[in-house]
Amino acid sequence: xxxxxxxxxxxxLRDAMREDDTVVVYGEDxxxxxxxxxxxxxxxxxxxxxxxxxxxxxxAGIAGTAIGMALYGLRPVVEMQFDGFSYPALNQVIxxxxxxxxxxxxxxxxxxxxxIPYGGGIGAVEHHSESPEAYYAHTxxxxxxxxxxxxxxxxLLRASIAFDDPVIFLEPKRRYWxxxxxxxxxxxAGIGEAIVRRQGSxxxxxxxxxxxxxxxxxxxxxxxxxxxDLEVVDVRTLSPVDMGTLVASATKTGRALVVHEAARxxxxxxxxxxxxxxxxxxxxxxxxxxxxxFDVPYPSAKIERHFLPDADRILDAVARLxxx
Amino acid sequence: MSVEVSSAATGPSSFPGLPRAAWQxxxxxxxxxxxxxxxxxxxxxxxxxxxxLMVLSRRVDRQAINLTRQGALGVFASSHGQEAxxxxxxxxxxxxxxxxxxxxxxxxxxxxxxxxxxxxxxxxGSWHCGFDPYQYRVAPLTTPLATQALHAVGLAMAAKMRHDxxxxxxxxxxxxxxxxxAHEALNLAGAFGAPVVFVVQNNGYAISVxxxxxxxxxxxxxxxxxxxMPGIRVDGNDVxxxxxxxKTAVDxxxxxxxxxxxxxxTYRLEAHTTADDTRRxxxxxxxxxxxxxxxxxxxxxxxxxxxLVDDAFLxxxxxxxxxxxxxxxxxxxxxxxxDPREMFDHVYAQRTPQLDAQRALLxxxxxxxxxx
Numbered sequence: 001x002x003x004x005x006x007x008x009x010x011x012x013l014r015d016a017m018r019e020d021d022t023v024v025v026y027g028e029d030x031x032x033x034x035x036x037x038x039x040x041x042x043x044x045x046x047x048x049x050x051x052x053x054x055x056x057x058x059x060a061g062i063a064g065t066a067i068g069m070a071l072y073g074l075r076p077v078v079e080m081q082f083d084g085f086s087y088p089a090l091n092q093v094i095x096x097x098x099x100x101x102x103x104x105x106x107x108x109x110x111x112x113x114x115x116i117p118y119g120g121g122i123g124a125v126e127h128h129s130e131s132p133e134a135y136y137a138h139t140x141x142x143x144x145x146x147x148x149x150x151x152x153x154x155x156l157l158r159a160s161i162a163f164d165d166p167v168i169f170l171e172p173k174r175r176y177w178x179x180x181x182x183x184x185x186x187x188x189a190g191i192g193e194a195i196v197r198r199q200g201s202x203x204x205x206x207x208x209x210x211x212x213x214x215x216x217x218x219x220x221x222x223x224x225x226x227x228x229d230l231e232v233v234d235v236r237t238l239s240p241v242d243m244g245t246l247v248a249s250a251t252k253t254g255r256a257l258v259v260h261e262a263a264r265x266x267x268x269x270x271x272x273x274x275x276x277x278x279x280x281x282x283x284x285x286x287x288x289x290x291x292x293x294f295d296v297p298y299p300s301a302k303i304e305r306h307f308l309p310d311a312d313r314i315l316d317a318v319a320r321l322x323x324x
Numbered sequence: 325m326s327v328e329v330s331s332a333a334t335g336p337s338s339f340p341g342l343p344r345a346a347w348q349x350x351x352x353x354x355x356x357x358x359x360x361x362x363x364x365x366x367x368x369x370x371x372x373x374x375x376x377l378m379v380l381s382r383r384v385d386r387q388a389i390n391l392t393r394q395g396a397l398g399v400f401a402s403s404h405g406q407e408a409x410x411x412x413x414x415x416x417x418x419x420x421x422x423x424x425x426x427x428x429x430x431x432x433x434x435x436x437x438x439x440x441x442x443x444x445x446x447x448x449g450s451w452h453c454g455f456d457p458y459q460y461r462v463a464p465l466t467t468p469l470a471t472q473a474l475h476a477v478g479l480a481m482a483a484k485m486r487h488d489x490x491x492x493x494x495x496x497x498x499x500x501x502x503x504x505x506a507h508e509a510l511n512l513a514g515a516f517g518a519p520v521v522f523v524v525q526n527n528g529y530a531i532s533v534x535x536x537x538x539x540x541x542x543x544x545x546x547x548x549x550x551x552x553m554p555g556i557r558v559d560g561n562d563v564x565x566x567x568x569x570x571k572t573a574v575d576x577x578x579x580x581x582x583x584x585x586x587x588x589x590t591y592r593l594e595a596h597t598t599a600d601d602t603r604r605x606x607x608x609x610x611x612x613x614x615x616x617x618x619x620x621x622x623x624x625x626x627x628x629x630x631x632l633v634d635d636a637f638l639x640x641x642x643x644x645x646x647x648x649x650x651x652x653x654x655x656x657x658x659x660x661x662x663d664p665r666e667m668f669d670h671v672y673a674q675r676t677p678q679l680d681a682q683r684a685l686l687x688x689x690x691x692x693x694x695x696x
Contacts, residue, residue, distance in 0.1 A: 024485070050485050051485075055512070055515075056508075056511055056512060056515050058508040058511065058512060060474065060504060060505050060508055061474055061477070061505075061508035061509065061511075061512045063474075064471060064473075064474025064475055064477070064478060064505060064508070064509070065474055065475075065477050065478030065481060065512060066478060067474070067475045067478055068474065068475040068476060068477060068478020068479035068480070068481070068482065068492070069478045069479065069481060069482040070478075071457070071463070071475065071478070071479055072478075072479045072482035072483060072486075073482070074482045074485070074486075076478075088504070091468060091471065091505070092471060092474065092505075095468045095471060096468075096471060096475070099452075100464075101670050101671070101672070101673070102452070102667075102670045102671050103451075103452040103453045103464055104453050104456070104457060104464060104670075105451055105453070105454075105666075105670055106669065106670035106673075107456045107457065107458065108457055108458070109673055140671055141671050141672070143672070164673040165672050165673050192676075240672075240676035240677070240678055240679075241678075243677070243678075244677075
């Protein structure tokens, strides 16, 4: 069955709710409307308004109430409508969601999922194209996941809902309409597992979320145009990251670069580059490079394509890696 | 604001065809009703229990201050003067209900039955929360202001969804009432009809900033009208009134009739914490006025007049207080720090490879230190 990432996410929510009556879904406009991106389409009609419902516009409230619900034994899956509007909830996420298990010496875990559509490339107005992953990945106690394909979107969301710790689930909104042939349920991807999407030998391109498609496109063009054989690794779980898979790939190819939409400085790629240089230094023929958004506030729609990393920018970096 | 259209030809008046503007004014401020009296259903045994808990609380509070001065606690936020507000409120809860306290509610949390040594872990520095929330149905003492109010709302929403007749009570202060989370919690509870009771202890100060600088309203309770729930303002130093008001709200919530906002007006007789200096922001005259309204002394007068307590009972309570204080001294003074390796053990349900590596590093440091 051909499914979009949006459809896969919707199916994951529906299947999880059918299997476990403690799973509840709520957020802004997720009920009758089915979410601004329709990820929760039809859930209220099928599961009833007690299990899928709209809230007042209050992001801290959405995250904060999810803590109370998880404390009571439910598995809330809440939606932040857009990346740029997830920040009012940061205090709840950093001060409580991330810390509750540790604070209570392991007595209270919070099995909850906060879904956030993130990233640019859809021609949106300000505050609708942010990439906040580094804020979450930097926070101990959070598990941060971002799928790059419809199959992973399904499998990772199911795994996140079943997980015993809180998960920040970052959905690459520009890939909501990406299609894949799927036989549900897909269980291929687990939390904490990166995957080699494309085997190669010339260099490793590490990507996640929206950049997985871009990295695959770059690899296909490299093979066709330059004869370079790129390996593409999809991180999938940003924290705790599966460094083993990343190190193995970088060790094999001897060259690596990290791609993300988020700004470069103190970004997620800096951590990966640092880890690779520590753990694979002897195998690297070139420094680990980063291909990222610029260190500027996300630009307006008409110029955003110059901000976003694309296959060209990745291939330019690969050329530098190979020439080093 | 009026809209005026002027023209040289017709003068300053509106042109004849302009429709008149229309709006509705809200009454200047919601008003508090006159104080009304109510019968409160409390047995002699319950009244004695209330007094006992207030006295024990005060002794525990004083001992915590002493232990802080002696270095056994790093810091402590005293509830001295707020015993009636906290104990009276918590006394209205049933065993299956939940309490969401802040660092100010050690006394109320103690009255709920949490072991005093476990309770003070936050201040002694042994662990952030020393008790099992599920054992007592008490959430950890929360430090970021008003954030726990949302947890109470969420738990109450969940209980309602599961058709369990459970009530969540959360405390916060007059300072915390300015936080966004307080507003969100009140509005969400109202919107969902969640079985929550909000007890705002208005003790006059947010550390040093007095209530009159915190808000232009005269009462936090007035906010209830803005979120569509009943509001109550009560003398927070009168334990019978606090209990009566909170019990009314708890019963209402349990019947499925939604949340209530209660403002208990009280006074923090001690400083904000042991690290604070009240002389910089409030007068001794003001504190003396409130000292004359001491909630424990006042309640004792009531009980004596009603001949509900005798010297034997009072001596028994005092001895119990001394025993609690001794236990605090024994277990908090010079308590060992615990194994620092444990800091890695509760971050996630399963320790990650990254944390394994960091734990091994610390282990190495600790072993090297032991050997040298």
